[in-house]
Amino acid sequence: MVYHFAKTLATCENRPSAYLHIGYTCVPNNITSITTYNLCDNSSLPQMNTSRGFITSPNFPTTPSNIDCTFNLQTLKPYEDIYLYILDMDLNSPNLIGQSCTKDRFIVSSDNNVMEMCGRSYTNFLLSTCHSSVLLQLIRASDARGRGVKLYFEFRGRSPQDICPEIIATSSTLQPTPPTGLTTMPEPSQSIGPSPHYFTTLCFPDISSLFGRNNFQCQTNYILVILRAVYGRGSRCDYSPGDCTSEADNVYRLCSGKQKCSVPFLNPVTLPECNGVTASYLFVEYQCLPTPTIVSNTADLCTGQISDFNGTSGILQSTSYPSYTQTQCANATLSSLDGSNLVMHMYLIDLSISASDPHTGECLNDYLELSYQCNHIAYTRRLCGTRSTELLFRTCLPTDKIFASYNLLGNDSQSQRGFALLYHLVPRDSVPTIKTTTASTTTTLTSSGIGAVSTPIQLSTICVQKSLSLRCDQPGYVLVLHKIQLGVSTTASCNYSLDDCFEDYTSFYNNCTGTTMCDIFSPLTQIASCNNSQSNYLYTEHQCIPAITKLDLDICSSAGSIQIVTDSTIISSLNYTSEEKECKVELRTNSLLPSQTQRGFKVYILTLNLPIEHSQDSQCDPDDPSIEIDDPESGLTRLCGDSHTRFLFETCSNTIEIRYKNTLMNTTAVEYKGFEIYVESIENDECRLINTIDTTYASVGLTSTTTVIRDFNTTISTPNLPLIIGLSVGLSVPIVLGAILGLIYYIKVVMPKKKVFISNAARNEIPMTAK
Structure with missing residues (x-):
């Protein structure tokens, strides 16, 4: 049973959580009819007609020490994918956070990507690959502890039409990272703190893992904290609000607490929240945090006070960290500096204490409890077990206090470390800095902000x-x-x-x-x-x-001009005044774009509030102020009166003209806002098809017609009548073809685009028609 307790979401401007969304899969754990394979017996591999199985370390859950073995899991039929799950992993953890695995190492190699793991993990999805093999390796030192490893695998069929990227040939043997500690350690510094926020997007399929590159990396003695990681699909390979997304839990598992990591994105990822469509990108927001070994501001959470430290960052840890010591701390109070405008970001650097009760899920003997306030509401988080690096919360006001307590009474002190927290004081109104990522296979997001385009629907x-x-x-x-x-x-x-x-x-x-x-x-x-x-x-x-763009134009100040629209523009005339005036502007798509990219426009009403005679019907009166949008493809759209913000139409034309006609009206008793028309330049493959039909087949028909008439008028003669008849029959085919295609174009494209007439508030709910 899972309970949802409200907490503030630090990456969502400290808004309180409203719900808990869980995506889960049920996998077998103890079914006798499913074959179990020994991870250290590479001579006993799955045979034909095998579709699933368990893989365990020798004698699991009492795996011996001092072993080094491999298991090559291979598909048995063409067009099969491998899905691999961790059911249970209990291996020795590193002595220090940020170090490589030492006594125990479980290494997984697939898609030319090598993942090295140790410590504890409960049931988790590990990987899927469209390639035919996954190589597993388990290395245990003579004094290693823990139950070992238990895995579950499935071979799942895929369509022959699904392309599986080719793997770049490299060495066929695993090359695990040597078990070393931290190197080139800098001197401890009181000013060391978290890095800026980094934003990276991987486009599907991303082949960087084929070359052994790390997608995410921090400098030496810094570790990764993943703030957001989502698979998404939108109109481009770039995260935009409104895109359909799904949490990328594997990124948190693979990267949190490590100095660098590589996340494969070669295989399709379906989005269950988006009707099972395939993700087109992986978006990750992360920071780099200093490890406790290089931060001089370090104190016991129970006795330390932030006001005693210099600088804006420091480590608050359990007694004797990274060694586990049985300790109790009933209550400690933390607060920002008196009289400052600083709020506190609290990160979990490392948590290695006893797990929760397996029956109730509650943290009993061992726990770390943090209570904090945000907007006068109290929140409490109680943590236990083994957890990776994460941003726990941010206070909302400089006066908000944090109340902490911990209880460490476990008996397994040899394999546990305690905990370490990193606090960071920042100005309340500060904005995270975006630092450019230089890797050629990634794209750094900057806030599109003003001048951007519309979000997907x-x-x-x-x-x-x-x-x-x-x-x-x-x-x-x-x-x-x-x-x-x-x-x-x-x-x-x-x-x-x-x-x-x-x-x-x-x-x-x-x-x-x-x-x-x-x-x-x-x-x-x-x-x-x-x-x-x-x-x-x-x-x-x-x-x-956008309500503001990089190309905001007053229609009468830009009257008669031709404007090139690269992304979007707003054509307006605000603060209406009664006067006789006519203004127009012509908009064109960017002609410098590649010729194979067909551009068109989307047109929206952003604001429409003009005076109108209320005795009219649905037609705009010629004597009232109005806007005309002249589109060569769909004709004339006339707007008048009032309207809410709304979508008008989409066109494949690469040019449109907007005309504003103002008239003298009695508006002394009412103030009118005027109008704003939002126009966006778009790419549209349907437009490319339509224009291809129009410029190829239709032009052939017109040329044929002209040629026939000219030939008929200049060569008519009774002796050549058979020739004339033959030519007429032969040349009539293109004419008929052109006429048919022209009719189809008119029915499919022109007719659906209705003219829009908006007269008053009572009639502005008319349905819109779009392609």
């Missing part, structure tokens, strides 16, 4: 009687709602299905769009259009667009 479903929170995490972005509907499920479930019955929940278009965040309550109500059945859920489609 995100789909959300919430059950009735619950609230859905929509928000734009990037500064300067606002919400656009494409769809918000109450759904009646055919199966009475809280899951979206195209077979369900829907009704638009229109009131929230005005309430949410154009804002940075919005909470929507999903009511339990009868849906008239669904035979008065009660709603089961609320379904939304939304995205975020």
